Amino acid sequence: MAGLLSEKLVLALLIFPCLVRRASALDLSQASVVSPPDLSGPPKKAVAMLIEEVDKRTQIRWVNVSTWLATPAPVIAVGMASELDSWAGDLAKELARDRKVEGPEGYRIRVKRSRGAQVVFVIGNDARGVIFGIGHLLRSLRMNPGAVELPDDFSVATSPRYRLRGHQLGYRPKTNSYDAWDVTRWEQYIRDLVVFGCNTIELIPPRSDDDATSPHFxxxxxxxxxxxxxxxxxxxxxxxxxxxxxDRDYADPKAVEFALGEWGEVFKKLPRIDAVFVPGGDPGHTPPRVLMDFLARQTENLHRFHPRAQMWVSPQSFNRAWLEEFIGILRNEQPPWLSGVVYGPQVRVSLRQLRSAIPRQYPIRHYPDITHSWRCEYPVPDWDSAYAATEGREPINPRPLDQATIFRLTQSDTIGFLTYSEGCNDDVNKVIWSALGWSPEANVTNVLRDYSRYFIGDANTEDFAQGLLALERNWRGALVTNENVFATLKKFQAMEASASPRLMSNWRFQQALYRAYYDAYTRSRLLYETGLEDRAMAKLREAGTAGSLAAMSEADSILEGALSERVSADWRARVFELAEALYHSIGMQLSVPLYRAIAVDRGANLDNIDVPLNDGPWLKDQFAQVRGLTGEAERLGRIEAIVRWSDPGPGGFYDDLGDLLRQPHLVRGPGFEQDPAFLGFRGGTTPRRFTTSRWYCITTALIPRPDTNCGWCTRAICRAAKSVSWQMTSSRFIRSWRRRFRLSPWSLPSRWKRRKLET
Structure with missing residues (x-):
């Protein structure tokens, strides 16, 4: 009897939380949507978005009415605060007295009871407030097939901290996905961004630094x-x-007239333009005086078709002299046609320094690069060279915590942001920026929960949110020792095993799976190929007894195992399957030969999945040279040099700049948490950019040359070895470099040698 009572008690305790949860949830399955009869413009679009997005996720189609129904069924009432009397029914006066938040785009969501029915009110301060309030409601609803719920104590009143919250959406071949999207897909994506608070998009004209056409258009x-x-x-x-x-020279009147005509045709055709942003470079190469005179003309041109549109400019790629000239123009002439300045990649000073340098009348808009992982404005800190070699510059890159760090360190000197994006690979990052642009104090994990609930589904809210954080941790530190990578894959495989066909066709779910499998396969291969290299080197150390040719032959055979006996072949196959799925679901081009991506470095990292992760290619090249030697003694001498490569000799030291575990002398600067752009300053206003593992496997110091406007990243990388001194505590070391490799995607040796020089 006691045992039976215990079993009943345990059962009751197990059931009780479910009953409490159900009792505290407002069932909206039978709800109707009430809105003003004369609703138009964005609020009308918002109501349609609410009904359609709920229908997609639940197969429940709410009815939209302009008068309250005489039933006890739940109601969702939507409208602007200034028109409460026309749509809020019996509760209009109470809501008018309700605590509200001031400011453009703000809104309130309240749960009330009227005539025996539960009512969810979405009250916008203005038209945008209505659409953002509905976005908040959508990401808060618990939606499952045949069911819609909302916590019955749900209540929010909020307005955005930053007035500009947007993302660049470039319909061009470089983006490796956007160029395949039709108008329906674009509307869906714009809706998705609106739900998380985006209020601006940035378009790119037909002629830019890209191919004129795409096979996917x-x-x-x-x-x-x-x-x-x-x-x-x-x-x-x-x-x-x-x-x-x-254009080549805007000092040439003919070039100016051509550009005025070309730009004017674009301005004329677009139904809406609020602002035009002209970068100072990349692309473009026009001195500031000439550029500003040209933009004054273009502003007049713009106002012919869009009288209230603004003109903005950035000092991108300006050298020191040009930057000083640009700042001088703003200070001394204060051009009235200029609305503001944009801060983004390749600006020689920090955002804070730029804000101090230019007149306060010119606001600053941030143009943060959220799409690239290296050779960029905000590279992944301590990114393992195996990832840099395989996943490349534009991978699927959820970096929620990194993006929050960047946002919180930079945004205070701006009016907001329009992010630099090259596709949907950075979809999570867009949502993080949008959410923080609305509320900088927002909890990042909670934002990811909203993302997961809305895009993936209520059942996977927590697992998928934690999975996105785990993907970011996959990129933390040395891959060889990062056990998190395999644990992350297991987490996603568990979701995959229980996923419905609908979820398996969801491109956001596919992207996360692709990354989880790709990361795990790369780590598995790195461990395997590192082991092969160790075994091969062991054979070379036996050359003195086995003979040089025999030792090289055995080492060669061992290294061939990377191709002849692949590791984790099932994970590799799954990556290819997911790449195919992403091409069909979202037009994502993860391969040049398979899906006609524009370039491997533009997100087509499927083509790099088997790039060697050890020094095998270099060793084979050395073997070919050694075999060409005629004497055994000479061959053994060369082999000895190979196996003792990391020994710098008496008085020297050796750091492996491609191995995060073997860099004891590397001066890293203040670190990502304080300096996410890796800008270290050593006097003056010229930043030094310190990053690790940035050229497949080299630590670089990117130093913009003051006398040029070209190739900030690539030229500086090539010059870094000759121009940067090494600082270690109170001593100063000059690096003596010896190249061991060719800079190509398939040759990845990572050792550079330094010898201490007497000062």
Whole structure:
């Protein structure tokens, strides 16, 4: 009897939490949507978005009415605060007295009871407030097939901290996915961004630093640009245009007239333009005086078609002299046509320094690079060279905590941001920026929970949110010792095993799976190929007894195992399957030969999945040279040099700049948490950029040369070995470099040798 009572008690305790949860949830399955009868513009679009997005996830189609129904069924009432009397029913006066938050785009969501029915009110301070309030409601609903719930104590009143919160959406071949999207897909993505608080998009004109056409284009670029501008306007979003000044010489009147005509045609065709942003470089190479005179003309041109549109410019790629000239123009002339300045990649000073240098009348917009992982403005800190070699510069890159760090360190000197994006690979990062742009104090994990609940599903909210954080941890530190990578894959495999066909076709879920499998396969291969190299080197050490040719032959055979006996072949196969799925679900081009991506370095990292992760290619090259020697003694001498490569000799020291575990003398600067752009300053206003593992496996110091405007990243990398001194405590070392490899995607040796020089 006692045992039976115990079993009943345990059962009751197990059931009780479920009952409490159900009792505290407001069932909206039978709800209707009430809105003003004359609703139009973005609020009307918002109501349609609410009904359609709930329908997609639950197969429940809510009815939209303009009068309250005489039933006890739940109601979702939507409208602006200024029109409460026309749509809020009996509760209009109570809601008018309710605590509210001031400011443009703000909103309140309240749960009330009226005539025996539960009512969810979404009250916008203005038209945008309505659409962002509905976005908040959508990401808070618990939606499952045949069910819609909301906590019955749900209550929020909020307005955004930053007035500009947007993302660049470039319909061009470089983006490796956007160029395959039709108008329907673009509307869905714009909706997705709106749900998390995005209020601006930035378009790119037909002529930019890209191919003129793509085999994936469903529409010509100008037609799509017009359609995207119209879509943004329908949802009440601002439209910016990133417009590079690429012609050879704007001091030439003919070049100016041509550009005025070309730009004018674009301005004329677009239904909405709120601002134009012209980068000072990359692409473009125009001295500031000439550029500013040209943009004054273009502003007049812009106002012919969009009288209230603004003109913004950035000092991107300016050398020191040009930057000083640009700042001088702003200080001394204060051009009235200029609305503000953009801070982004390749600006020679920090954002804080730029803010101090230019007049306060010019606001600063941030243009943060959220899409690249290395050779970029905000590289992944301590990124393992195996990832740099395989996943490349534009991988699927959820970096939620990194993005929050960047945001919180940089945004205070700006009015907001429009991020630099090259595709949907950075989708998570966009949502983080949008959410923090609204509320900088927002908890990142909670943002990821909203992301997961809305895009992946209520059942996987926590698992997927934690999975995204785990993917970021996969990229932390040395891959050889990062046990998190295999644990992350297990986490995603568990979700994959129980996923419905609908979830398996969800491109966001596919992206996360692709990364989890790719990371795990890369680590498995790194461990395996490192072991092969160790065994091969052991054979070379026996050359004195076995003979040079025999030792090299055995070492060669061992190294061949990387191709002849692949490790984790099932994980590799799954990566290929997911790449195919992503091509069909979202048009993502993860391979040049398979999906006609524009370039391997533009996100097509499937083509790098088997790049060697040990020094095998270099060793084979050395073997070929050694076999060409005629004497055994000479061959043994060369082999001895190979096996003793990491021994710098008496008085020397050796750091492996491609191995994060073997860099004891590397001066890292203040670190990512304080300096995410890796800008170290040593006097003056010229930043030094310190990063590790940035050229497949080399630690680099990127130093912009004061006398040039070219190749900030690549030229500086090539010059770094000759121009940077090594600082270690109170001593100073000059690095003597000896190259051991060719800079190519398939040759990855990572050792550079230094010898201490007497001062």
């Amino acid at each position: 469903p529409l010509p670029p100008m037609e799509m640009m017009v359609a995207m501008s119209r879509l943004a306007d329908e949802y009440g979003l601002d439209v910016w245009v990133w417009y590079p000044a690429m």
